[in-house]
Amino acid sequence: MIATKTNRLTYPTVRPADGLNAALRMSPGGLIEVIKYSGLKGRGGAGFPTGLKWQFAAGSDSPQKYVICNADEGEPGTFKDRVILADFPELVFEGMAIAAYATGADRGMIYLRGEYVYLRPRLEAVMEEMREANRLGAGILGRAGFDFDLEVRMGAGAYVCGEETALIESLEGHRGEPRNRPPFPVDTGYQRQVTTVNNVETLAWATCILSKGADWWRGFGTEQSTGLKLFSISGDCEDPGVYELPLGVCVDELLDVCGGNGAKAVQIGGASGRCIPAIDFERGVCYEDLPTGGSVIVFGPQRDMLAVAGNFLEFFVDESCGQCTPCREGNEVLVEGVKMLEEGACSSSHLHELVSLGETMQVASKCGLGQSSPNAFLSIVRGFREEILGREPVSALDQGATDGTTESKP
Amino acid sequence: MLITLEEEIRGELEAVAQKMGKDRANLIPMLQEVKTKHGHIPDVAMQEIADLLGIHPVEVYGVVSFYSFLNEEPQGRFVVRLCRTISCELAGRDAVARQLENDLGIAFGETSTDGYFTLEWANCLGMCDQGLALLINDRLFTAVTTDQIEGIVKECRHTFGDFASQREEVQPA
Numbered sequence: 001m002i003a004t005k006t007n008r009l010t011y012p013t014v015r016p017a018d019g020l021n022a023a024l025r026m027s028p029g030g031l032i033e034v035i036k037y038s039g040l041k042g043r044g045g046a047g048f049p050t051g052l053k054w055q056f057a058a059g060s061d062s063p064q065k066y067v068i069c070n071a072d073e074g075e076p077g078t079f080k081d082r083v084i085l086a087d088f089p090e091l092v093f094e095g096m097a098i099a100a101y102a103t104g105a106d107r108g109m110i111y112l113r114g115e116y117v118y119l120r121p122r123l124e125a126v127m128e129e130m131r132e133a134n135r136l137g138a139g140i141l142g143r144a145g146f147d148f149d150l151e152v153r154m155g156a157g158a159y160v161c162g163e164e165t166a167l168i169e170s171l172e173g174h175r176g177e178p179r180n181r182p183p184f185p186v187d188t189g190y191q192r193q194v195t196t197v198n199n200v201e202t203l204a205w206a207t208c209i210l211s212k213g214a215d216w217w218r219g220f221g222t223e224q225s226t227g228l229k230l231f232s233i234s235g236d237c238e239d240p241g242v243y244e245l246p247l248g249v250c251v252d253e254l255l256d257v258c259g260g261n262g263a264k265a266v267q268i269g270g271a272s273g274r275c276i277p278a279i280d281f282e283r284g285v286c287y288e289d290l291p292t293g294g295s296v297i298v299f300g301p302q303r304d305m306l307a308v309a310g311n312f313l314e315f316f317v318d319e320s321c322g323q324c325t326p327c328r329e330g331n332e333v334l335v336e337g338v339k340m341l342e343e344g345a346c347s348s349s350h351l352h353e354l355v356s357l358g359e360t361m362q363v364a365s366k367c368g369l370g371q372s373s374p375n376a377f378l379s380i381v382r383g384f385r386e387e388i389l390g391r392e393p394v395s396a397l398d399q400g401a402t403d404g405t406t407e408s409k410p
Numbered sequence: 411m412l413i414t415l416e417e418e419i420r421g422e423l424e425a426v427a428q429k430m431g432k433d434r435a436n437l438i439p440m441l442q443e444v445k446t447k448h449g450h451i452p453d454v455a456m457q458e459i460a461d462l463l464g465i466h467p468v469e470v471y472g473v474v475s476f477y478s479f480l481n482e483e484p485q486g487r488f489v490v491r492l493c494r495t496i497s498c499e500l501a502g503r504d505a506v507a508r509q510l511e512n513d514l515g516i517a518f519g520e521t522s523t524d525g526y527f528t529l530e531w532a533n534c535l536g537m538c539d540q541g542l543a544l545l546i547n548d549r550l551f552t553a554v555t556t557d558q559i560e561g562i563v564k565e566c567r568h569t570f571g572d573f574a575s576q577r578e579e580v581q582p583a
Contacts, residue, residue, distance in 0.1 A: 079539060297496055
């Protein structure tokens with residue numbers, strides 16, 4: 001395994017315990033005000049204001065509260081949480097302790113995806129070191145009454161468990177099927193108690209903000225999207241890797257950084273994100289324009305965008321939890337539609353039907369997975385209509401080589 | 411004394427329940443213990459866990475069937491998972507997939523008759539900057555190309571049985 005390429009990151013400049021010490025100098029309420037003022041929003045992709053989430057959790061007088069770190073990074077094209085957990089786990093654990101101090105929680109859990117099981121021994125070793133240094137455990141950093149400890153819980157290979165209510169179901173020992181929201185986890189979460197669920201990157205940034213100050217953070221980004229973001233860039237570029245850039249950066253600048261110039265399209269936000277054609281490369285990556293959990297996939301001029309749409313849809317067919325009909329059945333129908341387009345057998349009116357189905361799925365699905373599953377397909381139909389219509393039928397013999405199904409042997 | 415699989419699993423699970431507590435929230439960790447020990451989750455383990463936790467066995471089965479890392483059927487000693495997600499597809503997935511099938515003599519979703527290999531697809535292993543990614547049990551290989559498949563398979567074969575002494579480390583690129 002080779003190291004992931006990065007540009008100069010902020011994380012190594014934050015000294016251990018700096019953020020936590022700064023937090024403990026404030027009252028929990030004052031700390032929440034600082035995070036609110038910073039404008040930090042959820043880095044997993046949904047972009048909910050972190051300070052507000054903590055405030056809701058702090059506002060309840062429930063006797064048992066939890067802080068959960070969502071390390072179920074499964075969005076295609078995203079690997080920044082892996083890099084953070086491998087290289088800067090202390091920042092994440094400290095962020096959890098800070099969240100616990102703000103909300104009044106005393107138990108934490110890291111829900112680590114099954115595919116990252118090789119990170120577990122190191123995470124547990126770092127936890128133990130932090131316990132010895134009194135940065136976790138009872139009376140943290142000498143503060144009587146501030147007790148917080150955490151454990152790693154392994155996922156078992158289900159993308160939908162990145163959705164926070166599905167994640168909680170999974171922790172409780174159930175199938176990872178999302179719950180209805182509201183109630184939100186900050187009200188009724190793990191074991192029906194108040195639960196704060198934050199992404200790995202969000203927690204690491206919270207530690208940085210406490211250490212460096214909210215004004216430092218507000219110096220980056222845009223009005224609505226303050227601060228820095230880690231982008232996981234992969235695909236057809238010279239230097240794939242993890243890059244720290246301010247939010248609001250335009251797609252062209254991302255391509256400059258990774259050496260992906262000349263790209264035909266860029267997928268922003270992974271399988272559940274949008275495919276941006278070259279004509280829109282001046283658009284900004286931020287909550288008010290193109291939101292992302294950090295996944296940036298570059299497609300060179302030689303790529304077939306229909307195959308890209310097919311790959312994403314097959315991903316959703318596989319990962320749909322099957323609970324609601326629009327997502328379970330809709331994605332299957334869209335995959336069939338892509339096959340018809342590939343075979344040059346899709347009429348314009350059928351394509352309209354497919355688009356209409358996709359739009360229905362966006363509003364009728366129960367959770368974020370289903371609601372965002374047709375995004376890539378719809379944006380590819382919009383941006384590359386000419387490329388996907390009126391194809392030459394592929395002969396049966398060549399199909400095995402192009403559609404990714406390798407079961408059939410010549 | 412002859413100990414049946416049932417007795418063995420019952421003993422193990424009672425010890426696990428003692429350690430973790432008979433709490434529904436520990437269902438998945440318990441299943442993961444069984445899986446680590448036996449390579450799969452036999453019916454008898456599901457029944458036993460259901461008894462210990464005071465839930466219906468169907469509840470346990472529902473969980474096992476939901477998660478792709480929990481399997482009821484026995485798998486090979488080496489579970490080979492090839493990432494099929496987009497960045498790895500761009501990095502030459504189809505050719506490596508074909509070569510794996512050819513070298514192992516099985517298709518995706520199958521287990522070899524000697525019980526050594528199971529070949530499966532994985533969804534995004536989070537190694538998109540170093541595609542193609544391959545996970546064999548807990549070991550990760552990145553930037554895999556068709557010409558490395560032979561060596562990787564050979565290394566697996568040499569970690570057990572008569573050839574164990576001839577083990578050579580394959581350096582993933």
